[in-house]
Amino acid sequence: MPRTPSLRVRLFGLILGPLLLMALVLGYWRYQVAHDTAEELFDRSLLSAALAISRDVAVSGGDALQPSTRELIGDAAGGEVFYHATGPGGIYVTGYAYPPVNGGPTVEDRYAPRIFTSLYRGEPVHVLQVTERVTIDNLTGDATATVWQRTEDRNAFANQLAVRAAGLIGALLTTLAVVVWFGVQVGLRPLLDLQDAIATRSPDDLSVIRRPVPVEVRGIVRTLNRLFGQVQGSLDAHQEFISNAAHQLRNPAAAVQSMAEALRDADSPDERSRRLRELVEAARASARIANQLLSLERLRHGSADGHGEPIDLCELVREACAAAGPAVLEAGVEFELMTPPQDCTVRGEPVFLAEAIKNLIDNALRHGGTALTRITVKIGCTDGSTTVTVADDGVGLTPTDSNAAFSRFSQLSPASGSGLGLAIAQSVARHHGGSLRIDPVARGASLTLALPACADAPAARDA
Known part of the structure; x- marks a missing residue:
């Protein structure tokens, strides 16, 4: 006979299964949100760095970056920040040489921040470029600040945020699983108590179960009580049948015994012949009663x-x-x-x-x-x-x-x-x-x- 899982395991699976599925969906959604949020934060950080560099170029006349700006670049999230600044006429001012080039279409508004991806020293990078109108030493023109980060560093940081969120969800799910496991055990305690109460009964005890049980189990208890009543009725009918059969068979059996003894003690052939006929008749009556009792018992079981x-x-x-x-x-x-x-x-x-x-x-x-x-x-x-x-x-x-x-x-x-x-x-x-x-x-x-x-x-x- 194939084994079926326990009720505790089934309830645990039914409760935790949907929660696990929901956790997977939530984890995927949280990963996407974390990645998108990180990208937005990284871009804002790059924009802040680019604006700070452009400001310092205008203020210092292209001589140097202020310490606050260097600190902002060093603390930017998403990995190391590279920068390149040019003054009016495209003159190199400061930063790393040979910045990444935007291979995409030209933006109509040249003073709007431009975000694109490119290659820097053979590695994919995420680039933000800002152009502003500045005046340096009575020379007015466009100053461009370009800042970029390695795409791998940005993704690693975003993945780290997603892993932390997944770890938090996993910890919550594990805690919930433990609570559900022991909660199901506590919830099934009335069933186990009912099992123990039934197990302690003797085979002759078919009385009604009056133990208080939860609402969900009352139908089972009512069914058991009805079954006990049917079994008790069947046992009573059997007992009554056996008693009646014993009573009805006692007289024919005694008559057969008495006639057999009378036949043994018969004094003449005529009396012996008469006693023999009486004995045969009594035996037939006894056999008929036995056959009728067996017929009743066969009819009582089953219905055509x-x-x-x-x-x-x-x-x-x-x-x-x-x-x-x-x-x-x-x-x-x-x-x-x-x-x-x-x-x-x-x-x-x-x-x-x-x-x-x-x-x-x-x-x-x-x-x-x-x-x-x-x-x-x-x-x-x-x-x-x-x-x-x-x-x-x-x-x-x-x-x-x-x-x-x-x-x-x-x-x-x-x-x-x-x-x-x-x-x-x-x-x-x-x-x-x-x-x-x-x-x-x-x-x-x-x-x-x-x-x-x-x-x-x-x-x-x-x-």
Whole structure:
């Protein structure tokens, strides 16, 4: 079975994953902002240096730069600053020789600051050039100050700023990850406490969980409580079934033992023969009760609900009547089967359906009383439903007797049998999505087993 990550790891990933993605996006954005901001600051620094150099050239007449200007050039951010100054007529005044040349288009406003990139001694540089109108020793003309920095130095400084910002974001993300990890652990503590509480229960303790839990877990607790209730109900039903089965099997088992002992002590062949017949009859009754109990238990687990093989109900009822017929006729009771002209097809389990029909016939025979003279089995087939009705003219049975008649181990009047026949028939009906009912009749009893008709039932047969 594949292993799945713990809830703690999943929550940690779900919370931290989007934050990590957001941190990456924010880090990239912060890098771009840092780079652009650094470029703007570097250009402003170069502009300040160029203006200061141009001022000193005009003030000193081209002799030297003031100490404040040299300090400004030395403290400029973005790396070492190079400069070159010319006076009126393009005369070299001060700075480095051979400044970088602007290979780009000429700017219309010659007195506006010009920023461009070029090469200086084989290295790319960022250049800012300022031209001003100045007068030096009664000579008036344009003085040009050119300052530049290595592009590599500027990028390194910008990258350093970006790395510091990324480090700050990483530290914050790490701190947040630690907080989330332990926060999830604390948040899941009620679940772990609930697990411990359930683990300490004994196998027999299926009582309702009343432990306070967070709102998000209440649905799980309600489901567990409902499951515990269903399991407890199933266990109670099993216990009741075992108790009833033990009670019902005790008398037949005792009767078989008693008859076996009587057979052993029989004085004459005639008595021995009589005792033997009684023993066989008691053994058959005991086997029938056991089979009925097993049928009830099998029906209690699972539900067909229309599943199973298509069955010709008329043929099935004929076979059930043929099996029950000898006992009915031996009791001196008339037995009649009435079938419709068309086929009646249902979907289900033939063993269970045959058992239900036999139980209905056996119930009429056993509980019909001394007035019983006739048992009729009638099959009805209408659109969407098929019915099997077992009617007799014996002791009456009304719909108000349904609860007692269909209860297990229950009988309306003392008679032979276990009281399981109608309970089994009703379980079979429900098992197949149908029902068993007691019909209101003027005389005797009439029980109808209703089943849903099979959708692919064949057409009417020849009469």
